[in-house]
Amino acid sequence: xxxxxxxxxxxxxxxxxxxxxxxxxxxxxxxxxxxxxxxxxxxxxxxxxxxxxxxxxxxxxxxxxxxxxxxxxxxxxxxxxxxxxxxxxxxxxxxxxxxxxxxxxxxxxxxxxxxxxxxxxxxxxxxxxxxxxxxxxxxxxxxxxxxxxxxxxxxxxxxxxxxxxxxxxxxxxxxxxxxxxxxxxxxxxxxxxxxxxxxxxxxxxxxxxxxxxxxxxxxxxxxxxxxxxxxxxxxxxxxxxxxxxxxxxxxxxxxxxxxxxxxxxxxxxxxxxxxxxxxxxxxxxxxxxxxxxxxxxxxxxxxxxxxxxxxxxxxxxxxxxxxxxxxxxxxxxxxxxxxxxxxxxxxxxxxxxxxxxxxxxxxxxxxxxxxxxxxxxxxxxxxxxxxxxxxxxxxxxxxxxx
Numbered sequence: 001x002x003x004x005x006x007x008x009x010x011x012x013x014x015x016x017x018x019x020x021x022x023x024x025x026x027x028x029x030x031x032x033x034x035x036x037x038x039x040x041x042x043x044x045x046x047x048x049x050x051x052x053x054x055x056x057x058x059x060x061x062x063x064x065x066x067x068x069x070x071x072x073x074x075x076x077x078x079x080x081x082x083x084x085x086x087x088x089x090x091x092x093x094x095x096x097x098x099x100x101x102x103x104x105x106x107x108x109x110x111x112x113x114x115x116x117x118x119x120x121x122x123x124x125x126x127x128x129x130x131x132x133x134x135x136x137x138x139x140x141x142x143x144x145x146x147x148x149x150x151x152x153x154x155x156x157x158x159x160x161x162x163x164x165x166x167x168x169x170x171x172x173x174x175x176x177x178x179x180x181x182x183x184x185x186x187x188x189x190x191x192x193x194x195x196x197x198x199x200x201x202x203x204x205x206x207x208x209x210x211x212x213x214x215x216x217x218x219x220x221x222x223x224x225x226x227x228x229x230x231x232x233x234x235x236x237x238x239x240x241x242x243x244x245x246x247x248x249x250x251x252x253x254x255x256x257x258x259x260x261x262x263x264x265x266x267x268x269x270x271x272x273x274x275x276x277x278x279x280x281x282x283x284x285x286x287x288x289x290x291x292x293x294x295x296x297x298x299x300x301x302x303x304x305x306x307x308x309x310x311x312x313x314x315x316x317x318x319x320x321x322x323x324x325x326x327x328x329x330x331x332x333x334x335x336x337x338x339x340x341x342x343x344x345x346x347x348x349x350x351x352x353x354x355x356x357x358x359x360x361x362x363x364x365x366x367x368x369x370x371x372x373x374x375x376x377x378x379x380x381x382x383x384x385x386x387x388x389x390x391x392x393x394x395x396x397x398x399x400x401x402x
Contacts, residue, residue: 002338004293008319010301010348012360012379016309025378028316032325033342037377040365043387045395054355057250059345065396074225078253080146085138087227092152094224096145097161098216106169109161110143112214118204122216129198140249153181158222162305163354188221195219232259237400242292245282251296270298272315276322284330304348339366
């Protein structure tokens with residue numbers, strides 16, 4: 001048996017008035033996912049452990065069957081692994097967003113979805129001006145970057161910028177959770193404020209403003225951690241060889257620590273214009289050489305953060321027609337059985353433009369599975385599924401047990 005998980009990041013939502021009081025999943029035309037739900041089994045998965053925030057890093061670690069409270073060390077160290085940046089025992093890594101501050105408010109978490117070449121120029125500039133023996137900046141993709149700090153104390157409270165759109169930024173600056181972490185919090189806040197002094201006049205931002213785009217006029221630092229101690233997936237489950245496909249450094253970094261081959265796809269952007277066909281073909285090619293593939297699609301999450309319900313519906317329809325359909329069609333012709341699972345990692349409701357911790361719907365299909373009574377795929381029909389409500393690593397244990 002081979003396995004593929006197709007994960008639509010942030011795909012789950014709440015009923016929306018302008019969609020006829022339907023969720024984007026209900027409003028979207030998804031004949032292939034509905035067929036898989038009809039022929040397979042469904043359920044709900046609680047991906048966020050009690051007391052933890054609903055971050056994508058936490059949710060995806062849960063989906064992949066990890067004991068998150070035991071292994072979690074923050075988003076930054078996971079992204080560092082994808083970027084090839086080593087984290088030494090005396091170092092701390094953090095996500096470094098490029099954001100837009102306007103009128104004292106955190107206008108958006110993505111600096112208007114700044115391009116990767118623009119962002120790389122700004123991160124290199126920040127490293128030249130603000131980098132030191134203690135701090136180093138590393139460029140990533142679009143607005144997502146990395147800060148490495150020597151000797152930092154991770155016992156600090158940081159706010160994910162995508163959770164607080166249009167909120168005043170100063171009350172959201174980093175706070176020490178322990179007295180000994182105060183120096184770390186103070187130094188990091190000084191970096192944030194210093195970036196606001198030097199970024200607005202950079203040529204990249206002047207050009208963006210001239211074109212009517214949001215400037216990347218501040219950094220935002222969050223999700224600190226040290227190098228994690230994670231088992232490889234093949235040490236936890238009967239998986240001989242696995243692969244991960246994603247446009248997002250976070251997911252690729254999880255794959256590195258999980259012992260999965262990271263497969264790059266040209267044109268994979270992490271947005272609604274990503275190379276869906278390329279990712280679907282890469283997944284099929286990987287399944288021929290591997291017995292486990294984790295295929296991650298970011299687009300729906302970004303639409304949720306933008307509060308764009310119509311775009312979110314479109315991203316879900318693209319997932320169905322351009323990812324799930326061609327993969328299902330192809331593997332249906334194979335002699336070797338393949339289990340296919342479809343789910344989000346967490347909801348990203350358009351109403352709040354932030355992640356929520358509600359359980360997410362999932363479906364599982366393979367040839368010979370006994371179907372349950374569910375006939376379509378969405379947040380409400382999945383409640384009637386045979387799997388019921390699963391928690392954390394229970395999903396992976398159920399998926400791999402046959």
